Amino acid sequence: MLVERVLVVLDLAGCVGIGIFASRKVLGSRDEYWVAGRRIGTTVNAMAIMASLASGGSIIGVMGLAYSQGIPATLALFAGAVLGFPLASLLVARQLRNFGKYTITDFLAFRYPHGVVRYLVPSLIVVAFTIYIVAQLKAAGITAQALLGVPYDAAIILATLVFIVYVSFGGMVAITWTDMIQGALMLIVVLGAGLAMVWRVGSPLELMRQATEVAPELGQVTHQPVASYLGYFVIWATAIPVIPHIVMRVSTAKDAKSARLSLNLAMLAYSVMILVAVLAVVPVGKLHFPGLEDADLVFLKVMESEFPTLIRGVAVAAVLAAVMSTTDALLLACSSAIAHDILGGLLGDRASEKTMAVIRVGAAWVVGLLALYWALSPPDLISRFYTAGIGLLSASLFVPTIAGLWWKRANLAGGTASLVVGAATYILAQLRIFDLGVAPVVIALVASATAMLAGAHFGRRESPTMLEAIAALHE
Amino acid sequence: MKEFFAMRRAEAAALLFLVAFSAFSFLPVWRDIEIGGIAVFGWLMVALMLISPVLTLLVFLRGERRE
Structure with missing residues (x-):
């Protein structure tokens, strides 16, 4: 385990180093801290987007799920995210990059200027992302325990402190560079391992034939109800265009074209x-x-049976990189919801840039330590809850965002109603207060869209000034 | 359609195709038929995961060339 431990320690030290190095540049500027000065190039951004989305679940989880639940159902879950990228690229990337702010809350609060929107959206983000962070920390702890022989508590305390230091001091600049390196590491390890496996057998089809002959359930899906994987597919397809850590990445691109191309390349990778x-x-x-x-x-x-020690060590580092690259982006997005969306909204121009810098760093520490506290004794089902958390964001943010960008009749009443009704319906359906036999996210999206239509019908029409401002985002 | 902001025709077509392809993939019939040991539904998901990025990339590059 020595090689594995050394590689992981080097990885963690590198992250802290990048964070401290970046802090000299970013701490004094909002633009630098939240969106890396909006000058991230296409390739770097693409790799960082891919790494932000590819959590521990995308390396360890996807293979574990395919092994136990079969390949078709597993692919359905992840194909949802892949479909979400074209939706993001075609429906929101250009417009949100042209909007030129930092967060999804910025856009929604501009489009639907009401206190409910200004404070409900970041509150939902904080709830959903804190659950997501706790689940990721738990995954990091279990992985480190299993692979490195480090006790669970020690592993997550160390990992969390590393995240907090480089996220809180280095902001988006540090995250972009660490995610790019971690994304490249993940890609190289998984592609390298896969190609080596195929090379030995001759072709992927032959490999699949051999495996399904021994274990036919690997290729079957009939034992699973459609609703079990349709819900996940819809959640991720509708989450990607509005999920805060991806939206923030769109804002880091140097222009709208680069933002869209980054999303396309990230999706491919x-x-x-x-x-x-x-x-x-x-x-x-x-x-x-x-x-x-x-x-x-x-x-x-x-990896253990097919590759030598050094490559196994790199594989362990790649798994932890997957966990870290998602958690750091979540932590920044969550702290932006508190520091920028909520406190920034309350303080307005009264706070100096120095005060805001302290708030930014403090928010990351508060969220990180809170997540650590929960991760030390996590609820049993936390890993299942995080997709439910993402579902909450999809159910509440997808309709108001897409309608706000594309539908001229979307108005304040419709936007506010679709946000509240989408969130409330999703929570009630998840708690099984009512059960229509359909995935909760599907019911919630329909309810959210209906609320938008009703609001547009009964509410006041949107002002020409607002429509002109939205039209300008499409150019 | 005046109620909506205009979208480029190729982008709208790509979007519609991907949504329609997804809906088609989830038809129950594809769960029972197998090709090469894998349910056709699985192969359709593989196709969706390959077609989505390639199609969107092509539409983007075509739009850039036109500009």
């Missing part, structure tokens, strides 16, 4: 990584380790 993991690594795992009790270990078991 993410898609290829998931397909290689599921179609090349999982079949080998099923052939060589047919009875794994913990399916999430399949990737590491394959």
Whole structure:
């Protein structure tokens, strides 16, 4: 385990170093801190977007899920995110980059200027993302315990302190560079492992044939109800265009074209990584380790049996990189919801740039330490809750954002109603206060769209000034 | 359609195609038929994951050339 530990320590030290180096530039400027001065190039941004989305779940989880639930249902979950990228690229990237602010709250509060929107949106983000961060920290702790022999508590305390330091002091600049390196590491490890597996057998189809002959359930989906994976598909497809850590990345691009191209390239890289993991690594795992009790270990078991120590060490670093690259982006987005959206909105121009810098750093520490507190004794089902948290954001933000950008009749009443009704319906459906036999996110999106239509019908028409401002975002 | 802000025709077509392809993929019939040991639904998801990025990239590059 020495090689693995050394590589992980080097990775963590590198992140802290980048954070401290970046802090000299970013602490005094809002633009630098939240959106890296809006000068991130296309390739770097694409890799950072891919890394932000590819959490521990995208490396360990996707393979574990395919191993236990079969390939088709697993791909349905991740294809939702892949479909979400074109939606983001075609429906929001140009407009939000042209808008030129920092967060999704900035846009929604501008489009629907009401206190409910200004404070409900960041509150939903804080709730959903804190759950997401706790789930990621738990994944980091379990991974470090299993792979490095480090106790769970010690692992997450160390990991959290590292995240907090480089996110709070280095802002978006530090996150972009660490995510780019971590994204490249993930891509190289998964593609390298997959290609090596295929090379040995001859072709991916032959590999799949051998695996499904031994374990036919790998290719089947009939044992699963459609609703079980349709809901996840819809959640991720509708989340990507509005999810705060992706929207913030759109704002870091140097222009609207670069923002859209970054999303397209990120989608390509993410898609290829998931397909290689599921179609090349999982079949080998099923052939060589047919009875794994913990399916999430399949990737590491394959790496252990097929590759030498150094490459195994790089694979462990890649898994932790996947966890870290998502958690840091979530932490920044969550602290932006508190420091920029809520406190910035309350203080307005009364706070000096220095005060705001202290608030920015403080918000990251508060969110990070709170998440750490929960992660030390996490609820049992936290890993399942995080997708529900993302579903809450999809259900509440998707309709008002897309309608606000594209539908001329979207107005204050419709936007506010669709936000509140989408969130409330999703929560009630998740708690099974009512159950229509359809995925909660589908019911909530329909309810949100209906509320938008009703608001547009009964409310006051939008002013020509607002419509002109929105039209300008499309140019 | 005057109620909506204009979208480029190629972009709208790509968007509609991807949404229609997704809906088509989720038809229950594809769960029962298998090709090469994998349910057709699985292959359709593979296709969606490849077609989505490539199609969107092509539409973007075409739009850039026109500009």
